[in-house]
Amino acid sequence: MTASDVLAKAYLESREEVLPVWAKIDETVMANHERVLDSFISERVALHHMSGTTGYGYGDAGRDTLDRLYARVFGAQDGLVRPHWASGTHALKTALFALLRPGDDVLAVTGPSYDTLAPVTGEGGLKGFGITYRETDCLSLYEEGRIDMDAVEADLSSKIRSETRVLYIQRSRGYSARKSISVSSLLEFMGLVKRRWPGLWTMVDNCYCEFTGQVEPPMLGVSLTVGSLIKNPGGGLAPTGAYAVGESEAVARVAESLYAPGLGSEAGSWAAGYRDLYQGFFLAPKVVGECLKGIAFAASFLGRLGFKVDPGPLEERSDIVQAVTLGSPEKLKAFAAAIQASSPVDSFATPEPWDMPGYGRQIIMAAGTFVQGSSIELSCDAPFTEPYTAYLQGGLTKEHVMLAVRRAASKVLGV
Structure with missing residues (x-):
């Protein structure tokens, strides 16, 4: 089996594994979306509320x-x-x-x-x-x-x-x-x-x-x-x-x-x-659900390829952050670069570790987002220190997360 075959097999098996997780996420999305909708109705949100003031x-x-x-x-x-x-x-x-x-x-x-x-x-x-x-x-x-x-x-x-x-x-x-x-x-x-x-x-x-x-x-x-x-x-x-x-x-x-x-x-x-x-705010429950589905898949897929992931794909989640331990500075840079290259904005940029304001250590960050610094959009950042763990977060659609992590795995593994 070639390396490409291994990736393809892991991809299909991971999609199958997370289907029950996705179904549970859908229940949460529906409950939250109903609460948000009913709140909009109760507060009588109107078109004039969209307008600005000075x-x-x-x-x-x-x-x-x-x-x-x-x-x-x-x-x-x-x-x-x-x-x-x-x-x-x-x-x-x-x-x-x-x-x-x-x-x-x-x-x-x-x-x-x-x-x-x-x-x-x-x-x-x-x-x-x-x-x-x-x-x-x-x-x-x-x-x-x-x-x-x-x-x-x-x-x-x-x-x-x-x-x-x-x-x-x-x-x-x-x-x-x-x-x-x-x-x-x-x-x-x-x-x-x-x-x-x-x-x-x-x-x-x-x-x-x-x-x-x-x-x-x-x-x-x-x-x-x-x-x-x-x-x-x-x-x-x-x-x-x-x-x-x-x-x-x-x-x-x-x-x-x-x-x-x-x-x-x-x-x-x-x-x-x-x-x-x-x-x-109205869309947030659905968007968060898409993110949760994407990172659950990422945990399953990357875990099958030998990376240490936390949480695991079947664990209950309380945030939208997925930790992936790469183990070396070279692999961490390759992973971040691949996430950046799979972004809709600034895909041509190459992330490098830098002294980011507010941090006491160098940070490498991949963030090809429509809103600068948005972490409900797919992004990846990490302290550039051992054990070289990337923190994958966000994803407006699960499909974007799935595409990006597959390309990132291919880059890190040299496939």
């Missing part, structure tokens, strides 16, 4: 309806959806500074946070304002089945201080080997926190996780949930921005942190209009 943005019906729409879909008391946020990290920074004051303490319970958050919690961010940031990995260990909830409670009891105000949860794995945090684990965790420490804020970084299941963090009692519009909820159409949903007081604080005390959510215009934000 200046202060007072009385911006499109903006205010979009806030209520997100809150309804996510099961939150209030919402804040703004194109003025440049990234998810920008929104997370705004939210942390909204909930915390000098002398306060925040405890991250999922281990090390994403690379770009390090400057936010460091000397130029929280630390410089007299706010302490600490980490424990108890919720991640619980997700992986390595400890039980009694051990989580004991760990938190030993680490929560009188000045602790926020328990911080990053659901997606980031550039780490840990599992992403499932809704079931988050449910158990929130039950513990509400029972033992009801006065603490809980904050979830929900980036990469929206619509991967039928339950969102605010439905479980999380105080504040934050995410990026150029990831899942933007549906591939939102050109920029982020959202915050949760308890009314928490969202109000975020609005004043973003704009100014006294202005809150009643300010902020957007002359370009909101059509892409509304339409992208």
Whole structure:
């Protein structure tokens, strides 16, 4: 059997293997799409809501309806959806500074946070304002089945201080080997926190996780949930921005942190209009479903070819990220180059590792996307360090993901 035959056989076998997974994803898509549709109807979304405003943005019906729409879909008391946020990290920074004051303490319970958050919690961010940031990995260990909830409670009891105000949860794995945090684990965790420490804020970084299941963090009692519009909820159409949903007081604080005390959510215009934000949100459940189908296939296909993949093709997913360990710098560069070459935009570019802003190590990134930096569109990025693991994410259609990973495998294996 030739190398090309091996690829073709793995491709066909993987398509067959993931069919039951795809059927389950379809059920999730239908449930989420119905909730989104009913929310649009309940909020009486109209054509005039698509129009932009200028200046202060007072009385911006499109903006205010979009806030209520997100809150309804996510099961939150209030919402804040703004194109003025440049990234998810920008929104997370705004939210942390909204909930915390000098002398306060925040405890991250999922281990090390994403690379770009390090400057936010460091000397130029929280630390410089007299706010302490600490980490424990108890919720991640619980997700992986390595400890039980009694051990989580004991760990938190030993680490929560009188000045602790926020328990911080990053659901997606980031550039780490840990599992992403499932809704079931988050449910158990929130039950513990509400029972033992009801006065603490809980904050979830929900980036990469929206619509991967039928339950969102605010439905479980999380105080504040934050995410990026150029990831899942933007549906591939939102050109920029982020959202915050949760308890009314928490969202109000975020609005004043973003704009100014006294202005809150009643300010902020957007002359370009909101059509892409509304339409992208409407399409998001389907687009996320396509992405989940694509990366499930990628896990099966690349796993059959001998690559270490996580999650596996049949595992339940809580985000849209697929880790693929290539094992060498040459293979990682070849993989990223092939993903870039299989992109609809900038396919002619060759990705190289570089000192990307916000990261403390070199990153290689393949991102031939219509929206710069969009990770609901197919992209691939990785720290250029051992064990040379690529993080494949996004995909507006499963077919695009399938085509790209087949070409990437061929490139890496020299077929």
